[in-house]
Amino acid sequence: MQVATEYSALVDVVRWIDDHTAGITLPADERSQIAIGCYDVALEHQAAIAVLHSSELYGSALAMLRVLSESLVRGLWLHGCASETELKKFKKGRLEKSFDMLVQEYEARIGTPNGVLSGFKLSAWKQMNDFTHTGFLQVSRRHQPGKVEGNYPDQDLKNALGAAGALGLIAAGQLIAIAERQDLLPMFMAKMSSYAKPVV
Template sequence: MQTVAEHTEVVDLVRWINDRTAGLVYQSDERSQLAVGCFDVALEHQAAIAVLHSSELYGSAFALIRVLSESLVRGLWLYQCATEVELTKFRKGHIGKDFGTLVAEYEKKIGTPGGVFSSFKLSAWNQLNDFTHTGFLQVSRRHKHGRVEGSYSDQDLQKALGAAGALGLIAAVQLVSIAGRQDLLPSFLDRMSAYAKADSGG
């Protein structure tokens, strides 16, 4: 298996997050419950990416990065931005807004227009779509020395694992915040800082 160190780091992170978010109690209002559901799905996708990587099912792991990011951003938007009418539309399966709009509205709401998620969308969204929808980037990695099988570079895999780790941490911080557990936030922020340094090679 490639990128053993990065994989071990993500697995450790998944366990660390689970240990600190298991048993959290949330508000029962609809907005909180919908957002919490999104963040929990995001964490499941994070864990699934680690499992898929360990099984060398790299194509499926890559396909989930976009899905993970959508779960996270939907949760952020539902909690911070959605009107009551939009919450009702979401329950009926009709948000009516694309990923870029959700990002823009969320970042405007928290006062960081053109922020981290906008940069993420600008730099990675087209590639993520390609991997999720079996575009050229995904298909071109199915050939290896005359055989049809996954062929993903260490750099590709490092980026995927790094994204899964970072996005999952953001989702976990949201869960802690919604649960009102301010006492847990410093440890999460420290872990985010340490993870960012490790992911960047710092």
């Protein structure tokens, strides 16, 4: 039942984000546009995780979580930290920093070293890599007695759905901030707070 509740909460968040960010006016400067593109990709990945879960394609849903994380963190770093030279390199397909470096530089920039993103990376990065790159965690969940098919523990699914919801909300919050829509901030903060409460 907890997985079903977490899935419903994710679908609700995806709809809420769409309802509150569709049609907002966004700046057209290059740095903002690049970051906005990252956040939009993150939100698409968030919705894709919900769709994959509803189709019982759990392995693919779990594999998408790392991609969602990278889209969000790249957007945060490109908007808040990247130099003009680094933006130019990114436009040429080069980003010469690890995920860990992007997180550290972004958190240092906003004054929260070893913050939420660092904690998320520390607790989930190895598992996300394993699911994305067909490591043992992914492969070992393809077996049931007498057949080969997905066999994912509820905790894996619940964690992935919850993380997808939270990461997507962060991306949506960035879009609201870039759009300078202070009128949406109280609703956004209330949604973040209600989503952060444990699902029972």
